[in-house]
Amino acid sequence: MLLEKFEGDFDETTSDMVSQIVAKTIIDVGPALLEQVNTRIHKNFNSDISECFEHPQYLNSALKDLFGDSFLGIVQTIKLRVEGLGLDDTKEFVSMLGV
Amino acid sequence: MQLVKQKNKTHVLEKVFAPYFEGKSHSLLIKGQPGTGKTTLALELLDMLKQNGLTNMGFYVSTRTSFNSLCLQYPWAKRFMHSENIMSFLNSNSYSSGSSAVIDARMGTADGLQDLVINALTTNKNSLIILDSWDSLAKEFDSNKRIKMEKSIGTISETQNGCVIFISEEPAESTVDYLVDGVVTLDRKKSDAVTMRTMSIDKMRATEIDKSQMVYTLYDSHFNILNNSAQHKYLNEKKLFDPIITRPGYISSGNSILDDILDGGFESGSVVFLELDQSLSDVIPTTILSNLISNTIRSNGSALVVAPPDKPSTNITKFVDGYCSDSELKNLHILSYDSDSSPLTMDPQKNYDIFNNKYAQLKKNAFPTVISIDYGKTIQGTTNPKKTNQFLMNQMRQIRKNNDVCMITSTTQQTDSSFCKSICDVHMNLSLKHGSVLLQTLRPFSGTFGMSLSVENNYPQYELIKLV
Incomplete structure (x- = not known):
């Protein structure tokens, strides 16, 4: 009921929502890991988690470097949560994230 | 015998x-x-x-x-x-x-x-x-x-x-x-x-x-x-809520056991998602919410409650009135459809403005604010999930920036609340098993607790005991 005001910039919202989901999922694995993932993305790609919607491959690479094979579980959780949004414009992100 | x-x-x-x-x-x-x-x-x-x-x-x-x-x-x-x-x-x-x-x-x-x-x-x-x-x-x-x-x-x-x-x-x-x-x-x-x-x-x-x-x-x-009483006993004598002082950077839930479970209460800037089984009596979540509100306004903070359309503001006030002083109650603000001043209307945009204005007004002072919103009946007013989620995104940004706490309640049937579940800081679930109320803390995961209502201190409160 409080929402009808929002009409505008949906792409930015999707990007925000996805980066929030990614950040929370990593925090769920271990609160200190978020900083590590962010640092890795920054070091390798001069980017950060807030841009992971536009560049899922950066996230994929950082998770793989840091977690080895267990990155699959984290990616799977991120994908499930992003798919839970039911938004069409997340499909490309989900497919590019891998697994 | x-x-x-x-x-x-x-x-x-x-x-x-x-x-x-x-x-x-x-x-x-x-x-x-x-x-x-x-x-x-x-x-x-x-x-x-x-x-x-x-x-x-x-x-x-x-x-x-x-x-x-x-x-x-x-x-x-x-x-x-x-x-x-x-x-x-x-x-x-x-x-x-x-x-x-x-x-x-x-x-x-x-x-x-x-x-x-x-x-x-x-x-x-x-x-x-x-x-x-x-x-x-x-x-x-x-x-x-x-x-x-x-x-x-x-x-x-x-x-x-x-x-x-x-x-x-x-x-x-x-x-x-x-x-x-x-x-x-x-x-x-x-x-x-x-x-x-x-x-x-x-x-x-x-x-x-x-x-x-x-x-x-x-x-x-x-x-x-587990005690399965879903109603508070009638109180002849009301007593002021005894506030819990928690450590800096945290806002107490108003319940010492829940604070311990959450390692000190709700961290300032948290979004709390409270998921409810549909068969639960309203008294259960209202008691959790009223304890959070009473504790906050009795500790110099303020509370802003957005009441759902089907519930009058008295649903909340009867759990707080008499347990906080008159001056403290001035810091409780309820936006409801039956309110005398600035009532919510059927115009969502106007409602959103009322909410934003009130929140901005409360944030003129430096005291912490707790906000309560019913997801299913208040937030989810559109068929477009993006709009719902955009509202949440904006809300969460403000809450985190202001170091406040927002408690969003939703029934388990609200399947499209998945975004809220994914990004909330605290996720709790209330359910009913064999007539007993169970509280499960899913994020951070701390286990499942039996919950029972109590008026032991002459105000409505709840007790939690871990299931082992």
């Missing part, structure tokens, strides 16, 4: 079992798989009966544990069991009258034990004997002798005004099921990392059974049956 009732004693165990033992019941069978809490229940019953003067002498006959290991597992049992009262086959009369005796039967024979039990019952009128476990004692007999022994013990117990508690791990019905006055089965199931324990009352002769299945927990080595 008449139970001497203690004033104000509301122990659920007593509520369930006192009427049974007050009557003419002389035997009880406790059944269940290993680890379900049979011994714990039996010892709790012995303690309860002794405290209420219902039994003079208690005997705990063990075929598998020593007195020392029993005391290690149940330190509270030392209150009514003493090492000088350990009985064996060699010194069966060494106990002192009035205390409870542990009979170490691990090395004994069944025949010897039969004599010991019958001797204990006949020489001590009005005594209670726990046979733990009856299976291991009875397996040495053939079926005829077993029935004869069970009948003998039952008859002597009755004539001596005593009581025998049989403990059994045999899942199938046996002869003792038919001979005893009451049968209780304990069960344990594990699902979603939760150990759910249920007690079924299969029979209790001459006793009215209100509820045949109950949830219990073995927290702190006690047999705690």
